[in-house]
Amino acid sequence: MGRREQRLQRERQEKRQKGARSNKWVTALAILLAIIGIVLIFSNQIRNMMLTHQITQQKPVTVSEIAENKKVEANFDYADIHPISFETVLQASLANAKVPSIGEIAVPSVGIKLTIAKGVSDLNMLVGAGTLRADQEMGKGNYPLASHYTTAGDGxxxxxxxxxxxxxxxxxxxxxxxxxxxxxYWHETVAPERVELVDDTPDEDIVTLITCADLEGLQRYVVRGRLKNKTSVKDAPQEAKDAFNLESRTF
Incomplete structure (x- = not known):
């Protein structure tokens, strides 16, 4: 074989190798675009699955943990909270941070049972209810809590x-x-500007629960209840014991 034929053969071989490499890049790009497309199409479903997993994986808090979490510095500015999105849920999942739980809330009639976290942050609001004032105390004055409205878990x-x-x-x-x-005793859709609902009520012991009234967060839904009774965990109503699973827990 002459030099010319050898050179032509090398050139053809190099072209085939370049073509193979090019095909690999095209294939990889196609796979990447397909994955991105699937994520975009099913982002809401994936987000809801991750959110549901985060909420259900919260471990019961203990008395000693509550005492420590009460000392944690926290943010109480509701305006800093971002709406639930694929990005916020993913970031919270990857952060693997600990929620500063200081108690629990249960509303048996509508199936609510959540951790109460000190302050409001994206993580706190994604897995439970956050407190809205640094000085609030259970059973005294106004005890406001906020959490998200979401379509996850069938509402x-x-x-x-x-x-x-x-x-x-x-x-x-x-x-x-x-x-x-x-x-x-009261529940109503209100404008986001009704920030006075978070203020303390020294002459009335109430709880104030706040969430969005729609996915866009254009309105707020507020529930208020009056304190009727305070008991030790041991003497709590059976409905409360069942809701918090108190009889089978180690404190």
């Missing part, structure tokens, strides 16, 4: 079920030392 997650609340419904709070029983 049964976080504070979404509050939109089905009725006057007379029981709201239970616990710090694992006492159980505070409130009775709902």
């Amino acid at each position: 049964k997650m976080l504070f979404t079920p509050l939109l089905n609340i009725q006057n007379g419904a029981k709201v239970y709070l616990t710090d694992l030392e006492n159980v505070y029983e409130y009775e709902v």
Whole structure:
């Protein structure tokens, strides 16, 4: 074989190799675009699955953990909270941060049972209900809590079920030392500007529960209940014991 033929053969071989490499890049790009397309199409479903997993994986808090979490510095500015999105849920999942739980809330009539976190952050609001004032205390004055409205879990997650609340419904709070029983007397859709609903009420012991009234967050849905009873965990109403699973827990 002459030099010319050898050179032509090498050139053809190099072209085939370049073509093979090019085909690999095209294939990889096609796979990447397909994955991105699937994520975009099913992003809401994936987001809801991750959110549901995060909420259900929250471990029961203990009395000693509550005492430590009360010392944690926290943010109480509701305006800093981002709407639930694929990005916020993914970031919270990857962060693997600990929620500063200081108690639990249960509203048996609408199936709510969540951790109460100190302050409001994207993570706190994604897995439970956050406190809105640094000085609030269970059973004294106004105890405001906020959590998200979401379509995850068929509308049964976080504070979404509050939109089905009725006057007379029981709201239970616990710090694992006492159980505070409130009775709902008012619930209404309000404008986001109604920030006075978070203010303390020194002459009235109430709980204020706040969530969005729609996915766009254009309105707020607020529920208020009056304190009816305060008991030790041991003497709590059976409904509260069942809601918090108190009889089978180690504190």
